[in-house]
Amino acid sequence: LPPNLQMEEGCGLRRANCRAKGAAPGFKVAILGAAGGIGQPLAMLMKMNPLVSVLHLYDVVNSPGVTADISHMDTGAVVRGFLGQAQLEDALTGMDLIIIPAGVPRKPGMTRDDLFNINAGIVKTLCEGIAKCCPNAIVNLISNPVNSTVPIAAEVFKKAGTYDPKRLLGVTMLDVVRANTFVAEVLGLDPRDVNVPVVGGHAGVTILPLLSQVKPPCSFTAKEIDYLTDRIQNGGTEVVEAKAGAGSATLSMAYAAVKFADACLRGLRGDAGIVECAFVASQVTELPFFASKVRLGRSGVEEVHPLGPLNEYERVGLEKAKKELAASIQKGVSFIRK
Numbered sequence: 001l002p003p004n005l006q007m008e009e010g011c012g013l014r015r016a017n018c019r020a021k022g023a024a025p026g027f028k029v030a031i032l033g034a035a036g037g038i039g040q041p042l043a044m045l046m047k048m049n050p051l052v053s054v055l056h057l058y059d060v061v062n063s064p065g066v067t068a069d070i071s072h073m074d075t076g077a078v079v080r081g082f083l084g085q086a087q088l089e090d091a092l093t094g095m096d097l098i099i100i101p102a103g104v105p106r107k108p109g110m111t112r113d114d115l116f117n118i119n120a121g122i123v124k125t126l127c128e129g130i131a132k133c134c135p136n137a138i139v140n141l142i143s144n145p146v147n148s149t150v151p152i153a154a155e156v157f158k159k160a161g162t163y164d165p166k167r168l169l170g171v172t173m174l175d176v177v178r179a180n181t182f183v184a185e186v187l188g189l190d191p192r193d194v195n196v197p198v199v200g201g202h203a204g205v206t207i208l209p210l211l212s213q214v215k216p217p218c219s220f221t222a223k224e225i226d227y228l229t230d231r232i233q234n235g236g237t238e239v240v241e242a243k244a245g246a247g248s249a250t251l252s253m254a255y256a257a258v259k260f261a262d263a264c265l266r267g268l269r270g271d272a273g274i275v276e277c278a279f280v281a282s283q284v285t286e287l288p289f290f291a292s293k294v295r296l297g298r299s300g301v302e303e304v305h306p307l308g309p310l311n312e313y314e315r316v317g318l319e320k321a322k323k324e325l326a327a328s329i330q331k332g333v334s335f336i337r338k
């Protein structure tokens with residue numbers, strides 16, 4: 001380690017010892033891809049999370065700089081940096097939660113599936129490390145295409161004999177965050193008071209907002225439903241186009257990832273009634289993976305909620321979503337089984 005990081009680690013260990021004498025216990029969290037557009041603000045926000053006692057920042061570039069920077073924040077978590085494949089195992093060992101935003105983002109004109117060729121291999125390598133070093137950790141997978149990377153991770157874990165479907169979650173929280181924001185705009189409400197279930201997957205028509213189940217209960221005109229469905233399904237593309245070649249959503253994604261990771265940690269702590277949407281192993285449809293509301297607890301996903309009553313518009317959307325999802329899931333599975 002460079003001298004500045006050794007010093008941070010030394011100080012960190014003393015602080016960790018103090019905490020061991022009586023302060024609240026915390027969780028150990030690793031971010032893989034921590035120097036990226038999502039990784040950096042995600043690392044900053046996780047350093048601010050009081051449930052986190054140790055934060056490991058891993059990347060194949062620039063993680064020492066990000067670690068030095070974040071480690072100066074006067075919050076409780078001890079931060080350690082890890083650079084390159086040779087340090088992956090150290091980054092993973094002992095972790096309770098692994099958050100993965102590693103991989104390339106879209107440019108205008110690309111679909112998320114266009115990222116498959118690069119990101120599938122990255123996710124495979126990282127999940128092999130997880131299977132070896134922290135097989136009991138909860139995994140929050142952000143890297144796209146989520147509809148395929150989650151099946152890839154599951155296959156890697158199956159091969160290693162460590163697969164626990166309760167511990168593998170594809171992060172679709174940004175779809176919920178966007179849906180809450182756009183619906184609140186239409187209804188003239190504070191987005192913090194709005195909750196929109198978004199089910200299916202995380203790409204185009206597989207992103208299925210259930211506007212008939214919005215809380216607080218409300219109704220929309222047909223025009224509003226078309227507008228909201230289209231905006232929620234294409235929220236990612238809206239950002240990719242606005243960034244004009246400089247990547248995809250990073251700041252709103254980091255916010256969503258922290259909201260989701262915090263829910264997972266509160267579940268691990270034993271808090272009751274933690275329910276969020278995520279892309280998980282599921283029997284809610286005939287597909288092996290599907291995003292819907294899940295209850296989070298000490299063992300990860302403790303219950304996958306059914307979709308609830310759908311209206312005709314949503315039933316049509318569900319059929320379209322399932323068709324695309326089936327192909328994306330199969331593509332991920334084949335990548336490992338081939």
Ligand code: NAD
Binds near residue numbers: 101146175
């Ligand atoms: P980025 O290019 O800014 O950052 C990616 C980081 O991953 C880089 O720092 C890179 O060095 C690192 N990386 C590459 N290979 C790695 C490896 N083998 N091990 C560890 N780190 C590695 O990209 P970004 O904007 O942060 O986006 C990252 C991914 O997240 C993309 O695939 C993007 O499509 C996806 N994403 C998902 C959602 C979602 O809702 N699930 C939202 C936004 C972005």
Ligand code: LMR
Binds near residue numbers: 239
């Ligand atoms: C998003 O929804 O913002 C992400 O999946 C990134 C993207 O490529 O759109």
